[in-house]
Amino acid sequence: xKIIQHVHSEDFKTYGTDKIRERFLLDDLKEKDKANFVYSHxxxxxxxxxxxxxxxxxxxxxxxxxxxxxxxxxxxxxxxxGGAGSIIADGTTYNLAKxxxxxxxxxxxxxxxxxxDANNPAVFYILSAPAHATYPTTYLxxxxxxxxxxxxxxxxxxxxxxxxxxxxxxxxxxxxMGLTILSTGSVWNTIPPHTHDRRMEVYFYxxxxxxxxxxxxxxxxxETRHIIVANHEAVLSPTWSIHAGSGTKNYSFxxxxxxxxxxxxxxxxxxxxxxx
Ligand SMILES: O=C[C@H](O)[C@@H](O)CC(=O)C(=O)O
Ligand SMILES: [Zn+2]
Numbered sequence: 340x341k342i343i344q345h346v347h348s349e350d351f352k353t354y355g356t357d358k359i360r361e362r363f364l365l366d367d368l369k370e371k372d373k374a375n376f377v378y379s380h381x382x383x384x385x386x387x388x389x390x391x392x393x394x395x396x397x398x399x400x401x402x403x404x405x406x407x408x409x410x411x412x413x414x415x416x417x418x419x420x421g422g423a424g425s426i427i428a429d430g431t432t433y434n435l436a437k438x439x440x441x442x443x444x445x446x447x448x449x450x451x452x453x454x455x456d457a458n459n460p461a462v463f464y465i466l467s468a469p470a471h472a473t474y475p476t477t478y479l480x481x482x483x484x485x486x487x488x489x490x491x492x493x494x495x496x497x498x499x500x501x502x503x504x505x506x507x508x509x510x511x512x513x514x515x516m517g518l519t520i521l522s523t524g525s526v527w528n529t530i531p532p533h534t535h536d537r538r539m540e541v542y543f544y545x546x547x548x549x550x551x552x553x554x555x556x557x558x559x560x561x562e563t564r565h566i567i568v569a570n571h572e573a574v575l576s577p578t579w580s581i582h583a584g585s586g587t588k589n590y591s592f593x594x595x596x597x598x599x600x601x602x603x604x605x606x607x608x609x610x611x612x613x614x615x
Contacts, residue, residue: 340401343379348579352562363557364566365541365573369462372396374452376465378403379575381539382513382597385413386573387465391424392457398450408448414470415443415450416504416516417463418593420545420571424454424461428476435461438481438518440503442511445470462571464543468597470512477509484508484517495585496527506601515596515603520546521589528592532556532583532614533606538598540582543573546591553586560609581609 346354346362360366368375368388374396376387389396400409409415417426419435426433426441428450433441443450454460484503490496502508502517515538519528544553547570557580558564566574568584576582578598 340385340403341377342403343377343575345380346577348559348577351558354564359564359566363575364568365575366569368573369571371460374398376401381575381577383469384539384541384597385467386541386543387467388571389452389463389465390421390460391452391454392460395451395453398452409450409467410443410445410447412445412469413467414445414474414512414514415465415467416511416514416595417441417443417465418503418516418518419461419463420593421462422454422456422459424452424463426463427451433478436481440479440484440509440516442474442477442504442509444474444476445512446473447476462545464545464593466514466516466541466595468512468514472512474510474512479503479509490525490527492522492524494527494530495525496530497522497525498528502603505603511601513597513601515601516593518591518593520591521586523589525589526586527583529583531608531611532560532581533608534560534579534581535596535606536578537600537605538596539578540576540594540596541573542576542582542584543593543595544568544590545571545593547586548588551586551588551590553584553590555582555584557582560613561615563614
């Protein structure tokens with residue numbers, strides 16, 4: 340499993356494109372029939388992607404976890420952004436259509452992932468954080484998730500936000516997870532942007548058309564940089580960084596956090612005029 344260390348906000352100011360991409364962009368997650376994970380030291384968040392085609396892909400364990408099985412001391416949230424698929428967790432099968440979510444609590448031992456149709460494979464996006472208590476494994480259909488409409492056509496940021504794992508949704512130790520879908524013609528996410536010193540965040544972009552890209556903005560509000568991302572790529576957002584983006588076409592993304600609290604609304608927002 341690849342490991343990514345912390346970056347200090349002062350050091351970040353001297354970074355060029357390559358170094359920014361190396362330290363924050365997760366662009367090699369997608370691989371057929373293989374589980375790919377990246378371990379970041381930001382709240383020890385593990386980010387992964389599993390795209391099963393003809394094979395069932397088991398959740399293994401890794402040296403860095405020093406655990407007999409992946410979820411021995413961890414919890415995990417999974418959202419499917421591809422075709423229909425299934426997850427078997429300790430003998431129970433959960434069928435996930437596109438945008439459905441499964442939370443697995445600390446202690447779940449045997450986990451495997453598969454697709455219903457190899458030609459339209461499931462794409463399981465995974466976040467996992469350390470957990471010190473067990474919350475029940477919970478399946479949530481997209482239609483049953485809390486949703487809110489935000490933004491406007493006028494400001495090109497009309498979007499639907501769906502919250503799955505959070506204080507008032509699926510219960511967890513520290514994982515918070517949901518997704519945002521931009522309407523046709525809207526391209527801006529999370530404007531005005533914010534930071535939250537209490538939680539790190541990961542953005543995973545999906546439904547980005549092949550010939551399009553999203554400009555993801557990061558850095559301290561008065562010292563921003565951008566990373567250009569393609570479909571199924573993720574960006575780590577340290578606590579000192581804003582996270583926002585604009586695309587050459589509308590797109591969707593999964594946001595996920597871990598840290599001090601589970602309060603989605605605990606954000607320090609910055610007006611557009613404050614940004615540099
Ligand atoms: O802390 C919360 C996250 O940054 C996102 O939920 C914000 C977002 O999806 C949006 O406004 O479009
Ligand atoms: Zn945020």
